[in-house]
Amino acid sequence: MSTAEETAGGDTSAWGEVTPDAARRLLIAAVEAFAERGYHATTTRDIAGRAGMSPAALYIHYKTKEELLHRISRIGHEKALEILRTASRREGTAAERLADAVSSFVRWHAGGRTTARVVQYELDSLGPDARAEILALRRQCDAEVRGIIEDGVAAGDFDVLDVKGTTLAVLSLCIDVARWFSVDGPWAPDEVGALYADLVLRMVGVK
Amino acid sequence: MSTAEETAGGDTSAWGEVTPDAARRLLIAAVEAFAERGYHATTTRDIAGRAGMSPAALYIHYKTKEELLHRISRIGHEKALEILRTASRREGTAAERLADAVSSFVRWHAGGRTTARVVQYELDSLGPDARAEILALRRQCDAEVRGIIEDGVAAGDFDVLDVKGTTLAVLSLCIDVARWFSVDGPWAPDEVGALYADLVLRMVGVK
DNA sequence: GCTGAAGGTGAGCGGGCGCTTAGCGTGGCC
């Protein structure tokens, strides 16, 4: 896992690679606005206002409103893929690797709920080209999880009827955390991660 | 389960209660448009056009665009609740009732994907009052599933660590089907329903 | 101190939005 998970309160970390400072502030403002109201219901005036700038400033750093979503989506998906890859490539049994992947992936969706919501649910608002690029990243995420499950089946550790379907279900379960998780709810991201890791191990019939 | 599930090809059934005919055509057009592009990206001109009417016709049958979403959402949630209730109240072991609930609920999300998408993912576009009304229906859905799981635990049939969390995960898994399911994909609604019923029985540790 | 690049602003454009209104065609009732 990464050295520092996104903190609660306003996951503004992990955008360090975005420069200059004004461009990063606009990006973070866009993430928050998109997460709260959705891409289409968010106005460029709202984004600029949150970043403490005039509406015109947005267009110095980004060509269009859609470019903002594209950048957010790509960075987010790359982070998600990195999380799954790290868990997949560590040492240990398939069960340990799968539990690690699920718990860290869920922690990211719960803790960085704001970002994850945009990343997972605003995909359809991208144009065809950007969308295709992001879908390629998603297929890689799928491949990482499927790889772990296939390893478990091959080693005789898992009992799975349908590898493809189970992979989809596992990812679906994790992703949907971004929809329902709330910081005001009864669980901390860690707790959901642990619960979900247990549930997923049951789903793959770990022995 | 109901006598007739929604058919593929354009789930226009189940709107029989909406009259007159023009109002129903507008509602079905709105469901399709909202599912394809999202509530905020859909225009009233688009809805009216799909229904073969002029933009102004919409306002004879509905006060606002939001009222359309509200009506769709309420009818959809009532249908979802009815599906879960029917499964919950049938005879049989907790495992049989849970498998029934999950498979029929998933079949509805997969087969009536268009409607389910709007119902499950456009909730935030409703105003506070309408939203509160719909959330009450969602809590009832949650209660039906939790009831079955509690029955299974009480009877000693299930092995569950966290009833509330597991209930949430089961519902989350089913609901997210509306996001990823495609009629062009490799599965039929029935197949996903059967797969998911098996996965959920594993999650609750059925003995 | 002058200059040019970089990063910002205020004002506003063209257009499409949700929604309204005046008026038209039509079928039921006397």
Added chain:
DNA sequence: GGCCACGCTAAGCGCCCGCTCACCTTCAGC
């Protein structure tokens, strides 16, 4: 046939959208 209620349309209002443009500041380099 005369009348009216109803369902609908054509036209368009007022607003706010994404985005642009002319201009202003700041500051490094010389």
